[in-house]
Amino acid sequence: xxxxxxxRKPRRDEVRALGLEDIALLRKAxxxxxxxxxxxxxxxxxxxxxxxxxTMLGTGLRIGECLALREADLALDAAIPTxxxxxxxxxxxxxxxxQPKPKSDTSRxxxxxxxxxxxxxxxxLDLGLDGGPEDLVFPTTNATPRSPSRIRDQLRDAQAAIxxxxxxxxFRRTVATQIANSTTIANATALLGxxxxxxTVRHYVKRTHVAPDLxxxxxxxxxxxxxxxxxxxxxxxxxxxxxxxxxxxxWGPSGGGSGGI
Numbered sequence: 365x366x367x368x369x370x371x372r373k374p375r376r377d378e379v380r381a382l383g384l385e386d387i388a389l390l391r392k393a394x395x396x397x398x399x400x401x402x403x404x405x406x407x408x409x410x411x412x413x414x415x416x417x418x419t420m421l422g423t424g425l426r427i428g429e430c431l432a433l434r435e436a437d438l439a440l441d442a443a444i445p446t447x448x449x450x451x452x453x454x455x456x457x458x459x460x461x462x463q464p465k466p467k468s469d470t471s472r473x474x475x476x477x478x479x480x481x482x483x484x485x486x487x488x489l490d491l492g493l494d495g496g497p498e499d500l501v502f503p504t505t506n507a508t509p510r511s512p513s514r515i516r517d518q519l520r521d522a523q524a525a526i527x528x529x530x531x532x533x534x535f536r537r538t539v540a541t542q543i544a545n546s547t548t549i550a551n552a553t554a555l556l557g558x559x560x561x562x563x564t565v566r567h568y569v570k571r572t573h574v575a576p577d578l579x580x581x582x583x584x585x586x587x588x589x590x591x592x593x594x595x596x597x598x599x600x601x602x603x604x605x606x607x608x609x610x611x612x613x614x615w616g617p618s619g620g621g622s623g624g625i
Contacts, residue, residue: 393523394417431515432452433500434462435501449475449557460510473554512532545569549561
Protein backbone atom coordinates (compact mmCIF):
# COMPACT_ATOMS: atom_id res chain seq x y z
CA UNK A 365 0.00 0.00 0.00
CA UNK A 366 1.40 3.36 -1.00
CA UNK A 367 2.02 6.06 1.56
CA UNK A 368 -0.61 8.76 1.50
CA UNK A 369 0.55 12.02 -0.02
CA UNK A 370 -0.75 15.31 1.30
CA UNK A 371 -1.58 17.72 -1.50
CA ARG A 372 -1.48 21.32 -0.42
CA LYS A 373 -3.98 23.72 -1.83
CA PRO A 374 -2.42 26.52 -3.89
CA ARG A 375 -1.90 29.65 -1.86
CA ARG A 376 -4.48 32.33 -2.56
CA ASP A 377 -3.19 35.73 -3.59
CA GLU A 378 -3.52 38.48 -1.03
CA VAL A 379 -6.64 40.61 -1.51
CA ARG A 380 -5.64 44.02 -2.81
CA ALA A 381 -7.32 47.09 -1.35
CA LEU A 382 -6.33 50.67 -2.06
CA GLY A 383 -4.85 52.89 0.62
CA LEU A 384 -5.89 56.50 1.16
CA GLU A 385 -2.93 57.90 -0.78
CA ASP A 386 -3.58 55.48 -3.64
CA ILE A 387 -7.21 56.59 -3.86
CA ALA A 388 -6.32 60.28 -3.92
CA LEU A 389 -3.59 59.76 -6.52
CA LEU A 390 -5.82 57.64 -8.75
CA ARG A 391 -8.80 60.01 -8.64
CA LYS A 392 -6.52 62.92 -9.56
CA ALA A 393 -4.95 60.99 -12.45
CA UNK A 394 -8.34 59.94 -13.81
CA UNK A 395 -9.64 63.51 -13.72
CA UNK A 396 -6.52 64.86 -15.44
CA UNK A 397 -6.77 62.15 -18.10
CA UNK A 398 -10.40 63.02 -18.78
CA UNK A 399 -9.58 66.73 -19.03
CA UNK A 400 -6.55 66.28 -21.30
CA UNK A 401 -6.43 68.47 -24.41
CA UNK A 402 -7.91 67.04 -27.58
CA UNK A 403 -5.60 66.00 -30.39
CA UNK A 404 -5.09 68.53 -33.23
CA UNK A 405 -8.14 68.56 -35.51
CA UNK A 406 -9.71 66.01 -33.21
CA UNK A 407 -12.47 66.01 -30.66
CA UNK A 408 -11.96 64.42 -27.28
CA UNK A 409 -14.67 61.95 -26.49
CA UNK A 410 -16.54 62.17 -23.18
CA UNK A 411 -15.71 58.98 -21.28
CA UNK A 412 -17.37 59.78 -17.91
CA UNK A 413 -14.47 57.86 -16.35
CA UNK A 414 -14.12 60.13 -13.27
CA UNK A 415 -17.82 59.80 -12.49
CA UNK A 416 -17.82 56.04 -13.07
CA UNK A 417 -14.74 55.55 -10.85
CA UNK A 418 -16.26 57.57 -8.01
CA THR A 419 -19.54 55.67 -8.24
CA MET A 420 -17.83 52.29 -8.03
CA LEU A 421 -15.51 53.49 -5.28
CA GLY A 422 -18.43 54.76 -3.22
CA THR A 423 -20.80 51.83 -3.67
CA GLY A 424 -18.81 48.65 -4.36
CA LEU A 425 -20.82 48.04 -7.54
CA ARG A 426 -19.62 45.61 -10.16
CA ILE A 427 -18.64 47.44 -13.32
CA GLY A 428 -21.57 45.95 -15.26
CA GLU A 429 -24.00 47.03 -12.52
CA CYS A 430 -22.59 50.54 -12.55
CA LEU A 431 -22.88 50.95 -16.32
CA ALA A 432 -26.44 49.56 -16.22
CA LEU A 433 -27.72 52.23 -13.82
CA ARG A 434 -30.81 54.10 -15.03
CA GLU A 435 -32.20 57.40 -13.87
CA ALA A 436 -35.17 55.44 -12.51
CA ASP A 437 -32.79 53.54 -10.20
CA LEU A 438 -31.75 56.75 -8.44
CA ALA A 439 -33.27 58.60 -5.51
CA LEU A 440 -30.85 61.51 -5.26
CA ASP A 441 -33.31 63.97 -3.73
CA ALA A 442 -34.43 61.67 -0.92
CA ALA A 443 -33.53 62.45 2.68
CA ILE A 444 -31.07 59.55 2.39
CA PRO A 445 -29.95 59.33 -1.28
CA THR A 446 -29.90 55.81 -2.72
CA UNK A 447 -29.50 53.78 -5.87
CA UNK A 448 -31.00 50.37 -6.57
CA UNK A 449 -29.19 47.71 -8.56
CA UNK A 450 -31.67 46.31 -11.08
CA UNK A 451 -29.56 45.13 -14.01
CA UNK A 452 -26.16 44.65 -15.61
CA UNK A 453 -24.50 45.03 -19.00
CA UNK A 454 -24.09 41.88 -21.10
CA UNK A 455 -22.93 41.14 -24.64
CA UNK A 456 -25.40 39.23 -26.80
CA UNK A 457 -24.43 38.25 -30.37
CA UNK A 458 -21.79 40.95 -30.41
CA UNK A 459 -24.06 43.71 -29.08
CA UNK A 460 -23.95 45.34 -25.67
CA UNK A 461 -27.34 45.24 -23.96
CA UNK A 462 -28.73 46.14 -20.58
CA GLN A 463 -29.99 42.95 -18.94
CA PRO A 464 -32.98 43.79 -16.70
CA LYS A 465 -31.70 41.71 -13.80
CA PRO A 466 -28.34 41.66 -12.00
CA LYS A 467 -25.93 38.76 -11.64
CA SER A 468 -27.96 36.96 -8.94
CA ASP A 469 -31.00 37.39 -6.73
CA THR A 470 -28.87 38.73 -3.87
CA SER A 471 -27.26 41.21 -6.26
CA ARG A 472 -30.50 43.18 -6.40
CA UNK A 473 -30.08 45.67 -3.57
CA UNK A 474 -30.55 49.29 -2.57
CA UNK A 475 -27.43 51.20 -1.52
CA UNK A 476 -27.20 54.48 0.35
CA UNK A 477 -24.96 57.02 -1.33
CA UNK A 478 -22.13 59.09 0.17
CA UNK A 479 -21.98 62.72 -0.87
CA UNK A 480 -19.17 62.28 -3.40
CA UNK A 481 -21.19 59.64 -5.28
CA UNK A 482 -24.25 61.92 -5.39
CA UNK A 483 -21.97 64.61 -6.84
CA UNK A 484 -20.49 62.23 -9.43
CA UNK A 485 -23.87 60.96 -10.62
CA UNK A 486 -25.29 64.47 -10.72
CA UNK A 487 -22.31 65.67 -12.76
CA UNK A 488 -22.88 62.88 -15.28
CA LEU A 489 -26.59 63.68 -15.63
CA ASP A 490 -25.88 67.40 -15.96
CA LEU A 491 -23.80 66.76 -19.07
CA GLY A 492 -27.09 66.07 -20.83
CA LEU A 493 -26.04 62.96 -22.75
CA ASP A 494 -28.84 60.97 -24.34
CA GLY A 495 -29.36 57.92 -22.14
CA GLY A 496 -31.17 56.01 -24.85
CA PRO A 497 -34.42 54.09 -24.31
CA GLU A 498 -33.22 52.93 -20.88
CA ASP A 499 -32.26 56.45 -19.68
CA LEU A 500 -28.81 55.24 -18.69
CA VAL A 501 -26.81 57.31 -16.22
CA PHE A 502 -23.47 56.61 -17.94
CA PRO A 503 -24.28 56.22 -21.66
CA THR A 504 -21.93 56.62 -24.59
CA THR A 505 -22.24 59.72 -26.75
CA ASN A 506 -24.22 57.49 -29.12
CA ALA A 507 -26.87 56.76 -26.47
CA THR A 508 -25.78 53.14 -26.08
CA PRO A 509 -24.45 51.18 -23.07
CA ARG A 510 -20.77 51.62 -22.33
CA SER A 511 -18.53 48.58 -22.64
CA PRO A 512 -17.05 47.24 -19.39
CA SER A 513 -13.90 46.18 -21.23
CA ARG A 514 -13.56 49.67 -22.71
CA ILE A 515 -13.78 51.19 -19.23
CA ARG A 516 -11.03 48.82 -18.07
CA ASP A 517 -8.83 49.97 -20.98
CA GLN A 518 -9.50 53.64 -20.27
CA LEU A 519 -8.74 53.18 -16.59
CA ARG A 520 -5.44 51.54 -17.49
CA ASP A 521 -4.58 54.41 -19.86
CA ALA A 522 -5.42 56.98 -17.19
CA GLN A 523 -2.90 55.35 -14.83
CA ALA A 524 -0.01 55.33 -17.31
CA ALA A 525 1.41 58.56 -15.90
CA ILE A 526 1.45 57.32 -12.28
CA UNK A 527 2.51 53.72 -12.90
CA UNK A 528 -0.32 51.97 -11.04
CA UNK A 529 -2.44 49.05 -12.25
CA UNK A 530 -5.75 49.39 -10.43
CA UNK A 531 -8.73 47.52 -11.89
CA UNK A 532 -12.45 48.21 -11.45
CA UNK A 533 -12.72 45.15 -9.20
CA UNK A 534 -10.09 46.64 -6.89
CA PHE A 535 -12.61 49.36 -6.04
CA ARG A 536 -15.03 46.64 -4.94
CA ARG A 537 -12.40 45.03 -2.72
CA THR A 538 -11.43 48.39 -1.27
CA VAL A 539 -15.00 49.18 -0.29
CA ALA A 540 -15.50 45.71 1.20
CA THR A 541 -12.31 46.00 3.27
CA GLN A 542 -13.26 49.44 4.58
CA ILE A 543 -16.77 48.34 5.56
CA ALA A 544 -15.65 45.02 7.12
CA ASN A 545 -12.88 46.62 9.17
CA SER A 546 -14.98 49.60 10.27
CA THR A 547 -18.27 47.75 10.90
CA THR A 548 -18.97 44.06 10.20
CA ILE A 549 -18.45 41.38 7.58
CA ALA A 550 -22.26 41.10 7.34
CA ASN A 551 -22.49 44.74 6.24
CA ALA A 552 -19.80 44.25 3.61
CA THR A 553 -21.56 41.14 2.29
CA ALA A 554 -24.89 42.96 2.00
CA LEU A 555 -23.30 45.94 0.25
CA LEU A 556 -21.57 43.76 -2.34
CA GLY A 557 -24.67 41.63 -2.92
CA UNK A 558 -23.06 38.30 -2.02
CA UNK A 559 -25.09 35.28 -1.00
CA UNK A 560 -22.80 34.37 1.90
CA UNK A 561 -20.13 35.96 4.05
CA UNK A 562 -17.53 33.36 3.09
CA UNK A 563 -17.17 34.78 -0.41
CA THR A 564 -16.68 38.26 0.98
CA VAL A 565 -14.06 37.15 3.51
CA ARG A 566 -12.06 34.96 1.11
CA HIS A 567 -11.98 37.19 -1.94
CA TYR A 568 -12.83 40.78 -1.02
CA VAL A 569 -11.54 41.72 2.43
CA LYS A 570 -7.84 42.42 2.89
CA ARG A 571 -6.41 40.87 6.05
CA THR A 572 -4.72 43.26 8.43
CA HIS A 573 -2.26 40.66 9.82
CA VAL A 574 -2.52 42.47 13.15
CA ALA A 575 -4.05 40.62 16.09
CA PRO A 576 -6.67 42.51 18.13
CA ASP A 577 -5.66 44.22 21.37
CA LEU A 578 -6.37 41.48 23.92
CA UNK A 579 -3.99 42.60 26.67
CA UNK A 580 -6.74 42.92 29.26
CA UNK A 581 -8.00 39.40 28.62
CA UNK A 582 -4.52 37.86 28.73
CA UNK A 583 -3.54 39.85 31.84
CA UNK A 584 -6.34 38.03 33.64
CA UNK A 585 -4.35 34.78 33.37
CA UNK A 586 -1.70 36.07 35.75
CA UNK A 587 -4.01 38.25 37.84
CA UNK A 588 -6.43 35.43 38.54
CA UNK A 589 -3.62 32.95 39.16
CA UNK A 590 -2.00 35.28 41.71
CA UNK A 591 -5.30 35.72 43.54
CA UNK A 592 -6.30 32.06 43.45
CA UNK A 593 -4.67 31.18 46.79
CA UNK A 594 -3.43 27.75 45.69
CA UNK A 595 -1.91 25.95 48.75
CA UNK A 596 1.75 24.95 48.81
CA UNK A 597 2.82 21.26 48.86
CA UNK A 598 6.11 19.46 49.41
CA UNK A 599 7.73 17.62 46.52
CA UNK A 600 9.59 14.34 46.94
CA UNK A 601 12.79 16.38 47.28
CA UNK A 602 11.41 18.49 50.11
CA UNK A 603 10.85 21.59 47.97
CA UNK A 604 7.79 23.69 48.76
CA UNK A 605 5.70 24.51 45.70
CA UNK A 606 2.17 25.48 44.92
CA UNK A 607 -0.15 22.58 44.16
CA UNK A 608 -0.73 22.20 40.41
CA UNK A 609 -4.17 23.03 38.99
CA UNK A 610 -6.66 20.30 38.26
CA UNK A 611 -5.85 18.42 35.09
CA UNK A 612 -2.09 19.14 35.27
CA UNK A 613 -0.06 16.12 34.18
CA UNK A 614 2.53 16.31 37.03
CA TRP A 615 6.04 17.56 37.67
CA GLY A 616 9.09 15.78 36.40
CA PRO A 617 12.30 15.37 38.36
CA SER A 618 13.64 18.71 37.08
CA GLY A 619 10.60 20.55 38.33
CA GLY A 620 9.27 21.26 34.83
CA GLY A 621 6.12 19.93 33.23
CA SER A 622 6.32 16.30 32.24
CA GLY A 623 4.92 16.92 28.80
CA GLY A 624 1.71 15.20 27.77
CA ILE A 625 -0.71 17.06 25.48
